Amino acid sequence: MEAGDNGVAGFDVATIDAWLPSVSGATGPFTWTRLEGGHSNLTYLIVDSEGREFVIRRPPQGELLPKAHDMWREYRIIDGLWPTPVPVAEPVSYQDERSLCDAHFYVMGKVDGNALYTGEEVAALLDVSARKRAGESFVDTLAALHSIAPEDVGLGDLGRPDGYVARQLKTWYGSWTASVGDADYDDPRTHSLHELLSSKIPEQGEGRVVHGDFGPHNCLFLSDGSLSAVLDWEIATLGDPLADIAYSINAWTEPGDNIAEGVDAPTVLEGFPSRQELMERYAAGTGADLSLMPYYRAFNWFKTACIVHGVYARYRAGKKSTEGVDMDLLHTRIGIALDNADTMAADIL
Structure with missing residues (x-):
């Protein structure tokens, strides 16, 4: 540079x-x-x-x-x-x-506020009562996004509104298979999950703007727990809003979740709403039927595994500098994402 x-x-x-x-x-x-x-x-x-x-x-x-x-x-x-x-x-x-x-x-x-990456940052910014509001404002914001007709805000041509999950499965499975050589790592669960998920794609409702990476790390929060801005719209498109909320639910870590050792997840601290509470609030705000959430959560864990696998492959092949990168942690994250996808998939068989 x-x-x-x-x-x-x-x-x-x-x-x-x-x-x-x-x-x-x-x-x-x-x-x-x-x-x-x-x-x-x-x-x-x-x-x-x-x-x-x-x-x-x-x-x-x-x-x-x-x-x-x-x-x-x-x-x-x-x-x-x-x-x-x-x-x-x-x-x-x-x-x-x-x-x-x-x-x-x-x-x-410039918007005031702080993104939430770690529990240490949460403890410094939000007291216990503010964490409840942070969770509510987080899911209310996503519900508001999914309640907007894209054509009403000039975004009706942002992407193809239909067939979102099928396209994503094709893209990320293709990424996995293309990266196996550089990664020197394959996992049979990826292939069986792709087959299962591809055979059970739910019928999609109305297309909405989907952020694609809507987590506490991409939102700014004030000290009272209110959400001041959503950041990083780089991969936003039109698609299935249930896939978007499922990604956010996966990103909302709870105590006892299967995560990599040493990861300081922000939402495990006392005071945050549970995933179930967030889903209920989202359903109340949008009228969405979340009965197929196990499918969408499995899909997102599969997608996460493929994304991290591609990153791992680029590092291992020397296409990106590994300085400061914990390669073992990346490898572990792939396996954990597949573990979580398998767990969710058991509910859709």
Whole structure:
């Protein structure tokens, strides 16, 4: 990654500083700070002379995979959802003008709050009573997203609304089989699960915007437990909302769950609602029938196993640096995801 003299990679700071007031009302001088995370996209916090905060985001430098790091897709989603009850960052401007930057980028408002990655972070941010509200606001937000007709917010062409689970099964099973060589690791459960899940795909209802990675790690929470924004819409599309809620339920870890040793899951602490309570609240808010949740949860654990397997394969093949990466933990996570998928699948046989 190449950075300019000011340490900012991917942007000409003087050019953006001169342009930003025209779309945001911001006033210079500006300070820039790199924000980590964001699926490798280059993301910076920009603060103006009056303390107003903006986030600017562009794809990584270098050669990219087709359709990866689609800034317009992300921006149009938050732009469409901004007037709705789903909390997102305020969209400011999307630009594909090469005189401003050598890649397309967008600017959004900065939102206060903290994502929940670990129990340590939860303990520092949320007291016991706030954790209950955090769980409720978490599932209420997903219910609100799934209650919106995509065409009503300009997102009716975001993807194919039907056949979501079948397409996902094909994609991720294909990823697994393609990665077996590099991973030097196969598991017969993957193949039997794919066969079972493919033979029992439920009939899908109305297509909705599905986030695809809606967990406590992709939501910002305030200290009172309210959810201030949903982040990282990079893989959002149209699809089956029951697959989306099932992913979120899987991500909502409870004490005694089968997780890798040493993982500091945030939602195991006292005060958070149970998965059952979240599902009941979601069903009450959407009218959804969750009787097939074992299928959708098994599907998501299968998908998780395939995703982590692909990541493990890329590291093992030297396609990504393993510096700071616990390869044994990655391998363990694959097995645990398959264990959990098998457990859920027993209820759909």
